[in-house]
Amino acid sequence: MNNFTWIFLLAVFGGLLLELWLLGRQARSVRDHRNQVPATFAEKIPLQQHQKAASYTLANISLEGANLLFGVILLLAFTLGGGLNWLYGLWQAVPVSELWRGVGLLLSVLGLSTLLELPLNAWRTFVIEEKYGFNRTTLRRFLIDQLLQLMLMLAITTPLLASILWLMAQTGNGWWLWAWVVLTGFTLLLSWIYPLIIAPMFNKFSPLQDPALKKRLEKLLQRCGFHSKGMFVMDGSRRSSHGNAYFSGFGKSKRIVFFDTLLDGLEADEIEAVLAHELGHFKHRHVLKRMLYMATVSLLGLALLNWLMQQEWFFQGLGATTQSHAMALALFLLATPAFTTFVTPFFTAWSRKHEFEADSYAAQQSSAAALISGLVKLYRDNADTLTPDPLYSAFHHGHPPAAVRIAHLSSKLE
Numbered sequence: 402m403n404n405f406t407w408i409f410l411l412a413v414f415g416g417l418l419l420e421l422w423l424l425g426r427q428a429r430s431v432r433d434h435r436n437q438v439p440a441t442f443a444e445k446i447p448l449q450q451h452q453k454a455a456s457y458t459l460a461n462i463s464l465e466g467a468n469l470l471f472g473v474i475l476l477l478a479f480t481l482g483g484g485l486n487w488l489y490g491l492w493q494a495v496p497v498s499e500l501w502r503g504v505g506l507l508l509s510v511l512g513l514s515t516l517l518e519l520p521l522n523a524w525r526t527f528v529i530e531e532k533y534g535f536n537r538t539t540l541r542r543f544l545i546d547q548l549l550q551l552m553l554m555l556a557i558t559t560p561l562l563a564s565i566l567w568l569m570a571q572t573g574n575g576w577w578l579w580a581w582v583v584l585t586g587f588t589l590l591l592s593w594i595y596p597l598i599i600a601p602m603f604n605k606f607s608p609l610q611d612p613a614l615k616k617r618l619e620k621l622l623q624r625c626g627f628h629s630k631g632m633f634v635m636d637g638s639r640r641s642s643h644g645n646a647y648f649s650g651f652g653k654s655k656r657i658v659f660f661d662t663l664l665d666g667l668e669a670d671e672i673e674a675v676l677a678h679e680l681g682h683f684k685h686r687h688v689l690k691r692m693l694y695m696a697t698v699s700l701l702g703l704a705l706l707n708w709l710m711q712q713e714w715f716f717q718g719l720g721a722t723t724q725s726h727a728m729a730l731a732l733f734l735l736a737t738p739a740f741t742t743f744v745t746p747f748f749t750a751w752s753r754k755h756e757f758e759a760d761s762y763a764a765q766q767s768s769a770a771a772l773i774s775g776l777v778k779l780y781r782d783n784a785d786t787l788t789p790d791p792l793y794s795a796f797h798h799g800h801p802p803a804a805v806r807i808a809h810l811s812s813k814l815e
């Protein structure tokens with residue numbers, strides 16, 4: 402224990418109190434507006450649906466509260482509670498090189514966290530999503546998904562961690578620059594292979610069939626000067642009835658993906674407007690900006706880690722009794738999120754700016770009215786609350802609240 406311990410604890414509990422306070426505000430805002438559909442939506446969303454959205458949001462708030470508390474307990478158990486020291490000791494007895502012991506330590510932390518979070522995930526799927534009629538997955542598929550995700554995580558993180566630990570040991574003071582090059586290259590590779598290899602492990606993707614819709618959407622793509630490797634329908638309905646659309650990959654692997662649930666719920670003009678919104682993200686280079694931002698943040702993060710791992714107080718303050726590279730990396734990965742809670746509103750504001758830009762683009766290239774009616778249906782069918790607390794929303798909703806977004810779109814109507 403030292404001064405840094407107190408700073409760390411202050412950040413952890415300050416962050417926890419802030420998050421719980423925001424959750425409380427959100428719960429109050431939803432509960433207080435439960436018995437009246439906001440005027441903008443009164444014609445399109447029946448009171449019964451609105452109340453279902455309120456109950457669903459409240460159930461998720463309870464789960465989120467449990468999640469936060471659990472996260473703090475886990476964090477303290479790993480750090481000040483001596484969990485990392487214990488795992489480190491276990492790996493010291495394994496007859497492999499220091500590098501692989503380090504990889505083992507980091508993978509144990511990741512694996513244990515995933516395993517311990519399993520009950521909360523199961524609760525979300527089989528209690529909350531089930532109760533509100535969204536769940537379509539079975540226990541068998543859920544367990545297979547979890548196992549597949551765990552194996553995928555091992556397959557992806559093992560080579561990455563091994564190369565970073567190798568660089569830390571072999572390249573001296575400049576290791577973090579090399580590590581950044583590896584990390585950035587790795588991220589690019591992942592986003593390139595994600596639509597081609599990873600996503601198909603979990604879902605089926607079939608080319609969009611409906612000829613009339615396809616023609617309409619292709620016209621839009623042409624109008625917007627967009628080239629993609631095709632439009633695909635994903636069988637999202639296998640797991641959940643929530644609907645969505647997204648873009649993935651880049652360069653030659655770039656593709657447009659619609660959840661089958663989205664296509665079932667919306668009319669052709671609404672689907673076109675939703676696609677135009679996604680194209681807006683592309684036209685404004687939001688994905689690229691986000692990637693550049695992440696690359697900058699990871700460069701700064703690695704430079705910070707390089708400095709921290711040379712400070713004895715960093716290890717001692719977080720309860721570590723050894724000062725290996727792997728230990729530094731584990732402490733850094735575990736402790737950093739406690740300090741970043743406080744900057745989330747800035748990132749959220751940036752993300753909202755992008756959403757407004759994409760909405761404006763959709764209004765220009767397609768139709769604001771169609772996007773509004775499509776959005777209302779999506780909010781209704783996903784049981785998203787229409788009455789969030791503004792402060793909670795400023796922290797957590799990268800997409801502006803329904804009413805704000807629709808007001809912005811309405812201003813684009815002639």
Ligand SMILES: [Zn+2]
Nearest residue numbers: 678682756759
């Ligand atoms: Zn968007």
